[in-house]
Amino acid sequence: MRFVDTIEGLNEIFETDIPKGSVVLITGAPGSLKSGLAFSILSRYLNECDEFGAYITLEQSKKNHLNNMKSMGIEPSDSLLISDFTDCRLQSNMYSGDLLNLIETNIIQHKHRLGDKFTCLVLDSLGALYSLLDTDPQLMRKRLYHLLEPLRRENLTTFLILETADSTGFNHEFEGYLADGIIELGFHTKDNTANRYLKVRKMRASSHSMDSHILTVSNDGLQIYKSTIF
Template identity: 25%
Template sequence: MRGGLVLITPTRTIQRTPTGIPGLDELIEGGLLKSRTHLIAGETGTGKTIFSLQFLLHGVKIGERGIYMAIDEDRENVIRGAEGFGWDVSSLLEKNLLSITQIVPGFAEKFKKKYIEAAVGSVIVGIRQEMMRIGATRLVIDPIAPLLTKEEDLPFTREYIRELVLAIERELGCTTLIVSEVPTGSNTLSRFGVEEFLASGIITLGILRKGNEVYRTLCVRKMRWTAVDPVLYKFRIVRGEGIVVEGPISE
C-alpha cells in the first residue's frame, strides 16, 4: 500500500501487434493493441497509405496475413503504386498472403433506408468472407469516409461508424487501421468527429515547415493502456522500405 492506494501487480500483459515501422514500435511498447481499432489521420500526401501497407506487409513477414480495403482508389492503381514503390505485392496476392479489395464509395448510402445494423452487417459479412478466405488477422480501411454516406447526414454517419468499429472488434477480432484524411489546415483528427473517440489508438501524420526546413511528422496522440509522450517525431519515406521514424523535432 502506498499513500492509501493498493498497488496491484499486473498478472496479464497487453498483447501487441508490431507495425514493423522502424522507430515506431519502441514508442508504443512493442506495437499496436492487438484486436483493436486504430486511427491513422493526416492531410493528403502525409504518408497514410504507405503507413498502412507497411503495416500489412510486416504482418506477412511474421506470419500474419492482411486485407487492404481500398475505398476511393482503383485496386489496380494500388497494386501498381505499391510495385512502383518497390514492394512486391503481386506475389503476395497470388499466394493469398495479402488481399487488396475495392469497395464502391458511398456503400452505406445504399443501405440508408435499412437499419444501421443491417448496413454494418453487410460490410462485416464481406470482410469476414475475405478474412476466412486467406486467414487474415490484420485489416486496413483506407480511407473510411468514402465508405460511408453524405457528410451532411452526420447523425447517421456517426452512428454508422460507431457500429462498424464495434462490430469489427466484436465479430472479427482483427487488428485494424482506419485511415482518415482531414482537411488541409484543419486541427481535427477525423472527418466526422467520432472516429477518434472509438479508436484505441491515434497516430497523426503531417508536414511541418520550420524555417527553411520541411519535415514529415508523426505523433502518437493516443494509445490506450500505453505510456506515450505527445512528442512530434520526424520521419523519412524510404523507397522499398516505407516509413522510418527518426528522433523528436527539437524546439
C-alpha cells in the same frame, strides 16, 4: 512479430505493441503517407506471421494503389487481400445505401474462409466512405459504430484512414471517440524546409511516446526517427 516492429523507428515510439483487436485511426493531411503507413504495417507484419489481412480501398483502384506503394519501396504481402471498392464511387446511386453492408459482408466472408488466421484490416478511407453514404451524419456514424464493434469482438486489429483538411492537427471528435488509438501524420515546416511527421496521440493499453517524429520514404520503404527540429 509485433505491429510496431514493421517500420524502422516505430518501435522507438512504442514500448509495447498495438494491442490486438484495437481500432486505430490514422489521420492527416493529403500527402502525409497515411495509406503508405497502414499498408506497410500490414504487409510487413503479415510477411512474418502465419496470418492474413485485408486492405479495403475506396480511394484508388487496386492497380493504382499497388503502383503507388511500390514507388515508395513498399512491397505487398501475399497474405494481404486487397478488396477494391472504387467502382462504387462511379455507381454511387446504386451502392450508397448498401455500401457499409457490402464492406461488412466482405470482411465476414474473409473471416469465415480464413478463421482465426484472419487478424487485421485497413479501411481506406473514411472520407471516401462518408462521401458515398447518402444519409444523415449522425445515423451514418451510428452505422459505423455498429460495423466496428463486431470487428473488435472478432479480435480484428482495424486501421481506419481519415484525411484532414490541413496539417494543423486532429479535429474529428467522433472518430477519435470510437478509436482505441490515434496516429496523426502531418507536415512541419521550419526554415523553409518541410518534413513529414508522425505523432501517436493515444493508444489504449499501450505505452508510447507522444513526441513528434520525422517520417520519411527511403529505398526500403518508410522510416521514422526522432529529431530536434520540433
